Amino acid sequence: MANTKKILVVDDDENLVEAVKATLLSKNYAVVTAYDGEEGIRKVKEEKPDLIILDIMMDKKHGYDVCAELKRDPQFSSIPIIILTGVG
Numbered sequence: 001m002a003n004t005k006k007i008l009v010v011d012d013d014e015n016l017v018e019a020v021k022a023t024l025l026s027k028n029y030a031v032v033t034a035y036d037g038e039e040g041i042r043k044v045k046e047e048k049p050d051l052i053i054l055d056i057m058m059d060k061k062h063g064y065d066v067c068a069e070l071k072r073d074p075q076f077s078s079i080p081i082i083i084l085t086g087v088g
Contacts, residue, residue, distance in 0.1 A: 004029065005029055005050040007052070008031075008049035008051070009024070009031060010034045010036075010037065010040035010043070010054045010058070010063070010066065011054075011055035012036055012055060012057075012059060013086070016055075017035065032049060038060045040054065040061070041069060041070070044079070045076075049079060050079070050080075051079065052081045053082045054082065055085050063083065
């Protein structure tokens, strides 16, 4: 599938990551995962996803910090980011 869009899911809740991943895979998206903010930044640089689904409250690097860092970098600033968090 040459036109498959790649989505990076970054969240420290493994169950949520697996649920989102399963849903996206069923819709024929390529899915990359990361379980903290630092790993998320590394995966963005390695994988260059088309979209990022990002949690806010994480260890090592807060989601807002990940978002700000990516939006400051011209190489990654155009990647859309969806904030998905369990904070109520």
